[in-house]
Amino acid sequence: MPNPSETALRNATIAVLVENEAGILARVVGLFSGRGYNIESLTVAPVDDARRLSRITIVTSGTEMVIEQIKAQLDRLVPVHKVSDLTLEGPHLARELALIKVVSRGENRVEALRLAEAFRARVVDATTESFVFELTGAGDKIDAFCALMQPIGLAEVSRTGVVAILRGPSGLS
Amino acid sequence: MSASPETLAATRTMNGAEIVLQALKDNGVEVIFGYPGGAVLPLYDAIFHQNAIRHILVRHEQAAVHAAEGYARSTGKVGVVLVTSGPGATNAVTGLVDALMDSIPVICLTGQVPTHLIGNDAFQEADTTGITRPATKHNYLVKDINKLAGVMHEAFYVAKSGRPGPVVVDLPKDILIGKGPYTEAPTTPHRSYRPKTRPEPQAIQAAVRLLKGAKRPIVYAGGGVINAGPEASRLLTEFVRLSGMPCTNTLMGLGAYPAEDRQFLGMLGMHGTYEANLAMHGCDVMLNIGARFDDRVTGRLNAFSPASKKIHADIDPSSINKSVPVDVAIIGDAAATLAALLECWQQDPTPQDRPALAGWWRQIEEWRKTNCLQYRQEGAIIKPQHAVKRLYEITRELGRETFISTEVGQHQMWAAQYFGFQQPNHWLTSGGLGTMGYGLPAAMGVQVAHPDALVIDIAGEASILMNIQEMATLAQYRLPVKVFILNNEYMGMVRQWQELLHGSRYSESYSAALPDFVKLAESFHARGMRVSDPNQLDAAIREMIAHPGAVIMDVLVEKEESCFPMIPSGAAHNEMILGPGQAGGVAGVTDEGKVLV
Numbered sequence: 001m002p003n004p005s006e007t008a009l010r011n012a013t014i015a016v017l018v019e020n021e022a023g024i025l026a027r028v029v030g031l032f033s034g035r036g037y038n039i040e041s042l043t044v045a046p047v048d049d050a051r052r053l054s055r056i057t058i059v060t061s062g063t064e065m066v067i068e069q070i071k072a073q074l075d076r077l078v079p080v081h082k083v084s085d086l087t088l089e090g091p092h093l094a095r096e097l098a099l100i101k102v103v104s105r106g107e108n109r110v111e112a113l114r115l116a117e118a119f120r121a122r123v124v125d126a127t128t129e130s131f132v133f134e135l136t137g138a139g140d141k142i143d144a145f146c147a148l149m150q151p152i153g154l155a156e157v158s159r160t161g162v163v164a165i166l167r168g169p170s171g172l173s
Numbered sequence: 174m175s176a177s178p179e180t181l182a183a184t185r186t187m188n189g190a191e192i193v194l195q196a197l198k199d200n201g202v203e204v205i206f207g208y209p210g211g212a213v214l215p216l217y218d219a220i221f222h223q224n225a226i227r228h229i230l231v232r233h234e235q236a237a238v239h240a241a242e243g244y245a246r247s248t249g250k251v252g253v254v255l256v257t258s259g260p261g262a263t264n265a266v267t268g269l270v271d272a273l274m275d276s277i278p279v280i281c282l283t284g285q286v287p288t289h290l291i292g293n294d295a296f297q298e299a300d301t302t303g304i305t306r307p308a309t310k311h312n313y314l315v316k317d318i319n320k321l322a323g324v325m326h327e328a329f330y331v332a333k334s335g336r337p338g339p340v341v342v343d344l345p346k347d348i349l350i351g352k353g354p355y356t357e358a359p360t361t362p363h364r365s366y367r368p369k370t371r372p373e374p375q376a377i378q379a380a381v382r383l384l385k386g387a388k389r390p391i392v393y394a395g396g397g398v399i400n401a402g403p404e405a406s407r408l409l410t411e412f413v414r415l416s417g418m419p420c421t422n423t424l425m426g427l428g429a430y431p432a433e434d435r436q437f438l439g440m441l442g443m444h445g446t447y448e449a450n451l452a453m454h455g456c457d458v459m460l461n462i463g464a465r466f467d468d469r470v471t472g473r474l475n476a477f478s479p480a481s482k483k484i485h486a487d488i489d490p491s492s493i494n495k496s497v498p499v500d501v502a503i504i505g506d507a508a509a510t511l512a513a514l515l516e517c518w519q520q521d522p523t524p525q526d527r528p529a530l531a532g533w534w535r536q537i538e539e540w541r542k543t544n545c546l547q548y549r550q551e552g553a554i555i556k557p558q559h560a561v562k563r564l565y566e567i568t569r570e571l572g573r574e575t576f577i578s579t580e581v582g583q584h585q586m587w588a589a590q591y592f593g594f595q596q597p598n599h600w601l602t603s604g605g606l607g608t609m610g611y612g613l614p615a616a617m618g619v620q621v622a623h624p625d626a627l628v629i630d631i632a633g634e635a636s637i638l639m640n641i642q643e644m645a646t647l648a649q650y651r652l653p654v655k656v657f658i659l660n661n662e663y664m665g666m667v668r669q670w671q672e673l674l675h676g677s678r679y680s681e682s683y684s685a686a687l688p689d690f691v692k693l694a695e696s697f698h699a700r701g702m703r704v705s706d707p708n709q710l711d712a713a714i715r716e717m718i719a720h721p722g723a724v725i726m727d728v729l730v731e732k733e734e735s736c737f738p739m740i741p742s743g744a745a746h747n748e749m750i751l752g753p754g755q756a757g758g759v760a761g762v763t764d765e766g767k768v769l770v
Binding site: 018019022023026027030034065068069072073075076077078079080081 | 303307314331336364365366368490491493494495
């Protein structure tokens with residue numbers, strides 16, 4: 001019988017510290033597509049101008065063996081400084097930012113505002129027939145908000161993907 | 174440090190092409206394999222002005238990379254390639270992937286259109302770094318002349334550090350012409366890429382304890398041992414002899430352990446020996462050193478060596494647990510790992526289970542009696558196995574330093590089975606990518622590095638045509654490479670699979686309209702020979718070897734001979750097919766098996 005650890009899927013949030021140079025994102029994305037790994041979310045931005053470093057946060061899923069492979073494959077890319085599996089390393093915060101456009105009139109408009117308040121979403125743009133809400137939180141919170149907005153005029157969603165960081169004093173670099 | 178003349182020289186200004194050449198010289202490069210074109214003219218002009226680096230003009234860019242691979246594999250140095258932009262770079266891609274799959278250190282300098290034209294679909298423009306990103310270990314596009322020298326030095330570091338591989342440096346023409354500072358190789362460690370080479374002592378100790386307690390151990394060594402340098406092969410031999418364990422080599426590892434030693438079980442895998450594969454299947458502790466559990470080696474994964482504890486030593490952490498989960502992982506250079514294993518073996522007080530090992534050897538000797546590589550040379554037609562075996566025996570008897578390269582297919586497997594390699598770096602074959610057309614240019618690269626050695630490309634009549642244009646390169650540089658064609662008028666391995674899996678429907682696998690290889694050789698200023706009579710084979714081989722120049726020897730062999738033993742695709746090690754007249758016969762191949770290549 002196959003060992004359950006070899007077949008059970010798990011999610012992993014992986015933080016990767018890389019040289020901020022041309023082509024690095026293509027290397028990482030190409031690695032995932034070339035080897036058939038999942039990307040559920042990927043975000044990237046420079047985090048340290050002085051040391052020319054960017055941070056990539058990847059949310060992926062796979063068997064334990066595949067996730068170990070992903071980390072090892074990332075780690076052997078020449079411009080990669082550090083690979084950290086936040087899911088394994090301990091409690092971490094994961095956040096996403098979403099801009100959500102709702103187009104509605106009348107009672108639906110009032111309801112949209114009420115829900116936004118309950119979710120602590122901010123109104124960042126408004127017209128007489130639309131709102132753009134800004135919402136920050138874990139992915140499932142944004143999913144829930146979008147689901148509630150669906151029947152009352154959800155028109156468009158733009159999400160950043162997940163950024164994540166370990167809780168407590170220890171860091172990545 | 175005071176400003177000595179050396180440090181002053183270290184920052185002198187040159188044009189980009191001179192910076193490239195200076196960096197090559199400073200990194201010990203003596204020869205480059207290349208083909209000129211518009212984008213690299215400044216580099217060719219710089220080459221014209223110097224004599225320190227020799228340029229070998231190939232006839233196709235793919236061949237330049239294979240030649241550099243041959244040079245690298247046979248010397249342990251980095252092979253260097255120079256090609257132009259666009260088609261020059263795209264032609265080189267097959268060679269780059271070949272070097273990537275077989276972990277061969279190669280630097281490929283590609284020309285590029287000037288930086289202001291990049292992205293404009295300029296003449297002979299290709300997105301070289303985009304195209305070669307998955308084809309290389311790493312690549313660079315140099316857009317700032319101030320970074321050129323640094324990139325060149327880093328390219329050498331990356332190509333040869335950790336698990337070696339190909340590196341592309343894409344050089345826009347304006348960068349080659351512009352002036353900038355030349356800096357020497359940095360002495361500080363690389364910012365991000367610092368592969369681990371020293372194994373963890375705890376892992377070594379865990380491995381030694383497992384191996385000492387083993388009742389049925391086996392050492393399975395691969396190309397990583399060759400890549401770690403000849404010392405690694407010497408240490409492997411010492412370790413295997415000290416421990417008394419059986420040893421098998423992968424296709425890429427042949428020569429890491431002396432083929433004629435009693436403890437050597439031959440190659441393992443799809444066309445490996447019966448004893449090697451059954452020992453892998455039946456072992457209780459396996460030490461994999463510098464091999465990667467390739468699908469040609471493991472056969473069906475869920476039936477691969479089911480009862481063994483596995484130790485995997487590799488310099489590349491991504492090789493560990495990739496396809497086969499292991500019990501002990503050792504990350505490190507093969508030579509450092511073997512040295513540590515030897516030392517720990519001698520110091521660790523755990524007694525070795527010698528009686529069990531003796532019993533294991535009795536079992537292995539039983540398997541050996543199958544004599545799985547036997548064939549019968551009878552009748553008027555040369556058996557391909559016999560041709561390789563005689564080639565081996567005659568070269569061994571002559572005692573000249575001999576290098577063997579191959580193309581890809583049946584002849585490659587026969588070469589691996591019947592040519593015994595006593596030392597590393599003398600066997601060159603395309604293992605991972607399986608590139609037909611590899612052997613002739615690779616042999617060329619070997620001969621450039623070893624002008625006095627005997628270099629033979631064991632070829633098939635189909636493969637050889639894939640880079641046959643390199644015969645002109647042999648002529649130009651008077652490289653006395655011998656091309657030994659096992660001519661069965663078929664793409665033999667394709668034909669064999671069609672026989673086994675597709676009802677002998679030989680779809681498009683017959684080598685129709687073959688050239689007359691004798692005349693072909695002569696037209697390329699080489700000697701052409703043909704032999705079809707088994708009784709004249711030896712004399713022909715001796716004549717080929719004695720000829721001072723390049724030779725194409727067309728050996729007409731049995732047309733429908735198949736390569737055995739064979740583990741059919743999707744089968745396990747203990748389900749291998751032996752040759753005709755031996756036990757087994759053709760086992761059924763499942764549909765799942767047919768899917769595999």
